[in-house]
Amino acid sequence: MKNTKHTSMDHRWSRFIPGPFLLAGLVAVGLIAWGAHGMHAMQSANAAAPAAPAPELVREADAIVVPATSPLRRTLVVAPVQSQSLAAPFVLPAMVEADPARLVKITTPMAGRVVRLEKQLGDAVKAGDILFVIDAPDLAQAGADAARARAALTLAASSLQRQQALDHEQLTARRDLEQAQSDYAQAASEAARAAARLRQSGVPHGGDVNGGTLVVRAPIAGRVVELSAARGMYWNDATAPLMTVADLSHVFVSINAQEKDLAQVYVGQAAAIRLDAYPEPLQGAVRYVGEMLDPDTRTVKLRVPFENRDGRLKPGMFATATLSARARPAILVPLTAVVQGGFASRVFVETAPWRFAAREVALGAQVGDNVEVLSGLAAGARIVVKDGVLLND
Numbered sequence: 001m002k003n004t005k006h007t008s009m010d011h012r013w014s015r016f017i018p019g020p021f022l023l024a025g026l027v028a029v030g031l032i033a034w035g036a037h038g039m040h041a042m043q044s045a046n047a048a049a050p051a052a053p054a055p056e057l058v059r060e061a062d063a064i065v066v067p068a069t070s071p072l073r074r075t076l077v078v079a080p081v082q083s084q085s086l087a088a089p090f091v092l093p094a095m096v097e098a099d100p101a102r103l104v105k106i107t108t109p110m111a112g113r114v115v116r117l118e119k120q121l122g123d124a125v126k127a128g129d130i131l132f133v134i135d136a137p138d139l140a141q142a143g144a145d146a147a148r149a150r151a152a153l154t155l156a157a158s159s160l161q162r163q164q165a166l167d168h169e170q171l172t173a174r175r176d177l178e179q180a181q182s183d184y185a186q187a188a189s190e191a192a193r194a195a196a197r198l199r200q201s202g203v204p205h206g207g208d209v210n211g212g213t214l215v216v217r218a219p220i221a222g223r224v225v226e227l228s229a230a231r232g233m234y235w236n237d238a239t240a241p242l243m244t245v246a247d248l249s250h251v252f253v254s255i256n257a258q259e260k261d262l263a264q265v266y267v268g269q270a271a272a273i274r275l276d277a278y279p280e281p282l283q284g285a286v287r288y289v290g291e292m293l294d295p296d297t298r299t300v301k302l303r304v305p306f307e308n309r310d311g312r313l314k315p316g317m318f319a320t321a322t323l324s325a326r327a328r329p330a331i332l333v334p335l336t337a338v339v340q341g342g343f344a345s346r347v348f349v350e351t352a353p354w355r356f357a358a359r360e361v362a363l364g365a366q367v368g369d370n371v372e373v374l375s376g377l378a379a380g381a382r383i384v385v386k387d388g389v390l391l392n393d
Helices: 002-013 022-050 135-169 174-199 259-264
Strands: 059-061 064-066 077-080 083-086 089-097 103-106 112-117 130-135 213-217 222-227 242-247 249-256 270-275 282-285 298-308 319-324 327-333 339-341 344-350 355-366 370-375 382-386
Touching: 022 112, 089 259, 089 355, 112 135, 130 242, 135 174, 249 259, 249 270, 249 319, 259 298, 270 298, 282 298, 327 382
Parallel strands: none
Antiparallel strands: 059 064, 064 355, 077 382, 083 327, 089 249, 089 319, 103 242, 112 130, 130 213, 222 242, 249 298, 270 282, 270 319, 327 370, 339 344, 344 355, 344 382, 355 370
């Protein structure tokens, strides 16, 4: 009885439990629905994602191609290269110097004590003005020697005249006349020597020496630019200048040119001189190119003369001189066309429309916003002159 009851109850519950085929169907329907939802989500995501951008440039071996859709076509500028006349500028160091022909270092030919200074540093002088006075004992001795020589010459002249008169009357021996002639020649020579020594001391020919007082006068007009003496000091160095008088109304700008620059310099060459003291450059022309190199600096002096009546140019001022070399044909490109790659300079040459190749070049002088190309580029080539750096690696 019990077994029959349980069997009847199990049959009733079996009506509410799905069979195996029904479960399999339900799982299959779920998988299909999930797959359809996933495919729809992927299609929506793909539709929302933006399209891949077009490449700006394409590299084909050594060539660089700018596609038609590339935005670089709106920025790159290509222009042809032309040969043109170039007078390349170069800069050399320079300095203002006094004209050597207008500068005199005043020395004293004899030792002595400075008793008067008539001119001071910076004073203007005229030719013949007294600069200073020295009490020179040797000058008194030189004056005495000159006076003695003049007296001896006078005596020798009288003796010669007397012997000549006697010889004319044949009242004297011939040797006496010859001796008188010899004595006169010796006396004339000694008188000339003594007078020359006085002239070197500043005493005019035949002038009297006033107690050994040596008066030194200015040989040229100008201005006292150096003074090394003081009143009362004893000066015994005949080679050291007591004073320097210079005429600075004309000065030179001396330019130092190295050996490598000699082929580019010539007389008449235009020169722009810039000094630290004044903002505006001075325009001049080279008047003189040195014939010899300085053995210490290995440079040659170029001289550019300038009027300096207002005294603005002071000897010793440092300056720079910009010279222009002789005109010659050259290839110039804008600085914006040159791209640096390591230690090399390159430009991008158009080999076909919107097709470029990098070309290494050697550069020369810079002229304004352009630079000279010495090698690596020929006239007529078309190069990128703007934004070429965008093509660089």
